[in-house]
Amino acid sequence: MPAEEKAQVAGRRLVLIDDVLTSGATVDTCARALLRAGAAHVDVLVFARVVAPVRTPI
Amino acid sequence: MQGTSLISQASATGFTVSGVCATTIKSILLALINSFATSAARLGLDWLSLTMTSTAWVWLPILMPLATAFLNSPSTKPSGSAKIASGPVDGVTNPILMARLCARSTAGAIASNVAAPPVFRICRRLAVSESFALCMTSPSPIWSFLAICWISNHLKWQPVCKARRIATEPVENAAVQRWATAMPMMATGNQLRAPIARTSVALRRAGRLLLDIAQPPLCPSCRAPLGDGAGLCAACWSKLSLIEPPYCARLGIPFAYDPGPGLLSMEAIANPPAYDRARAAVRYDDIARQLVTSFKYTDRLDLAPMMGHWMARAGRELLGQADALLPVPLHWRRLWARRFNQSAALARARRRSRSVCPRPNAPTTCKAPSACRRRKRPRWPAAGWC
Numbered sequence: 001m002p003a004e005e006k007a008q009v010a011g012r013r014l015v016l017i018d019d020v021l022t023s024g025a026t027v028d029t030c031a032r033a034l035l036r037a038g039a040a041h042v043d044v045l046v047f048a049r050v051v052a053p054v055r056t057p058i
Numbered sequence: 059m060q061g062t063s064l065i066s067q068a069s070a071t072g073f074t075v076s077g078v079c080a081t082t083i084k085s086i087l088l089a090l091i092n093s094f095a096t097s098a099a100r101l102g103l104d105w106l107s108l109t110m111t112s113t114a115w116v117w118l119p120i121l122m123p124l125a126t127a128f129l130n131s132p133s134t135k136p137s138g139s140a141k142i143a144s145g146p147v148d149g150v151t152n153p154i155l156m157a158r159l160c161a162r163s164t165a166g167a168i169a170s171n172v173a174a175p176p177v178f179r180i181c182r183r184l185a186v187s188e189s190f191a192l193c194m195t196s197p198s199p200i201w202s203f204l205a206i207c208w209i210s211n212h213l214k215w216q217p218v219c220k221a222r223r224i225a226t227e228p229v230e231n232a233a234v235q236r237w238a239t240a241m242p243m244m245a246t247g248n249q250l251r252a253p254i255a256r257t258s259v260a261l262r263r264a265g266r267l268l269l270d271i272a273q274p275p276l277c278p279s280c281r282a283p284l285g286d287g288a289g290l291c292a293a294c295w296s297k298l299s300l301i302e303p304p305y306c307a308r309l310g311i312p313f314a315y316d317p318g319p320g321l322l323s324m325e326a327i328a329n330p331p332a333y334d335r336a337r338a339a340v341r342y343d344d345i346a347r348q349l350v351t352s353f354k355y356t357d358r359l360d361l362a363p364m365m366g367h368w369m370a371r372a373g374r375e376l377l378g379q380a381d382a383l384l385p386v387p388l389h390w391r392r393l394w395a396r397r398f399n400q401s402a403a404l405a406r407a408r409r410r411s412r413s414v415c416p417r418p419n420a421p422t423t424c425k426a427p428s429a430c431r432r433r434k435r436p437r438w439p440a441a442g443w444c
Contacts, residue, residue, distance in 0.1 A: 012381040015373070016333065017405040019350055020342060024309075024331055030386055031333035042333045043380070045373035047365050047404065048346040049301070049338035051311060 001037045010038035021049040278361055279348045289364060290345070299341040301372060310337045337376055339368035354400045366407030383408060 001009075014034055016027050021044065031042040275284040277291035284291060290298065304316040306323035309331070313323070340346045349365065352358040370377060377383075385401035393399055 009382075009384075013379055015376050015380040015383050016386055017369075017383050017408070018386040018401045019354065019404060021336065021338060022342075024336070026386060027333060027336070028331050030384075031331070034384070035332060041379075043373075043376040044333045044336040045369055045376055046336070046338045047369055048340050048342040048350060049310065049336070050342045051301075 001033060006037040009034055011040050013041045014039050014043070016042060016044045018044070018046045019048070021046040023050075278352055278358060279345050294345050297343070298345045299343055300368070301338050301341060308335060310335070312341075335376060337373040339365070339372040353403075354396065357397075359398065359403055362403045362407040366404055369404065370408055377408070 016030055016034075018027055021027060024044075027044045027046075031044070034042050276282065277284055277294055279290055279294040282291045282293070289295065301310065301312050304313040305311055306313065306326055307320050308322050308326035311323045311325065342350075349361060353361045353365065383405040385399055385405040388396070388399045388401070
C-alpha cells in the first residue's frame, strides 16, 4: 500500500463492505492489508453470508 | 351409462352411488349447469376465487402497464409480529424480530420497535451520473426510463429551492440577488411559497405515476407487481432469513440458541480471522441469491439503497464506531466488464443515508480536518466508481 494511502487508514476504525461473505478469504486478505497499513480496527459488514447447515450428530 | 336409473348407480369400484347421476347432467344440461356452477367465480362473487378471476390479466398488452399500476394489490406490508424463519431451519431457530427502519435513520436511532411494521424504501430512480453511464453503455429499451429519470431529477425542486432561499434566508449570493432583483415577484416568496410547494408536490406525484406506468414496480426477486413499489413482495419477504442475535460475536454466524454474551463460535476459535467483527444482514438463501445476482449481474443498482438499509440494521454497532467505509476492491478487468463495483455501490448507499458518524475523538491524519471531511470517499486502490 502506498505511503499516502497508509496515512489515510492509519489509526482509524474501518468497516469493509462487501456483498457476499462465503469463506471470508477475501475480506480477511483485505483486513490483513489494512492492519499492516496501520488501521486500528477493521470490521466487516456484508449483505449476505453463507451459513453452513448444522449437522446434528445422531 | 345412458339410461341409468337416477336412484342408484353402480361404479367400477363396487360402491353404489346414490343421488344425482352425472351422466344425466352431462347429456342434458351440460352448458347451463356449468354456467350456474361457475358463475359466482366468474363474476367475482366467490371470495375464494377473487384472485383467480382478476381482470388484470385479460387486458390488452398495451394496457398492461396501466393495469399493473392501478390494479395491483400485493405489497410489502407484512405484520410486525415476530417472524419465524420459514422452511427447514438449519442454524437459526429463534424467531426473527423486525425493527422499524426510517428512511434517514442514524445508526443509534434505530429502535427495535417490534409492534410497528417495517418500512423499507426502495429508490427506483438512478442518479444522473448513473443514468448517463447506463445510457452510454447499454442500448436497450431502458432508454425511455432513463430519459424520464433524467428529466424528473432535473425538474425536481430547483425553482422551489431558489424561491425558498430568497424567502427564508438572507440573500448572500450575488447571482441569486441579481436574480431576485430581476424577478421581484419571486422575491416576495411568502405568498408564492405555498402554491409552489403544492405544485411541486403535484408534479412529483405525476412524475411518480408516470414512472409507475413506464416501469411498474416489481418484486426484485419474483417480479410480482408491488403496490407501493417498496421492498419485496410478501411471499419473498416471508422466505427471506434475516440474521438476528444470538450470533457469534466475532464472525456473526447465527446460533441455534443463546449461549451468553460474547461467546464465540467454534470456527472463530479454531481459525480466528484478521478482522475484528463481521456482520451480515441476511443468510445467503434463495431470495438473497436472487437479489445479489440481480444487483451484480443485471445492473440493478436501484437495489443498493434497500440492501444498504438492511446492512445498516445488521451492522449498527459497527457503523456507530466507524471512521470510514471501505468497499472491497474489484479487479480492473471485472470492473471494466461490470462497469461498477457492487461493494462500492453498497457503501455509497450507506454513506448517502448518513448512518456513519465519525467519532468525536477520531484520530485525524490529514493536515486540515475540513479537507478530510470534504473527501467524498476513502481512497482505496481500485475501489471503483464509489
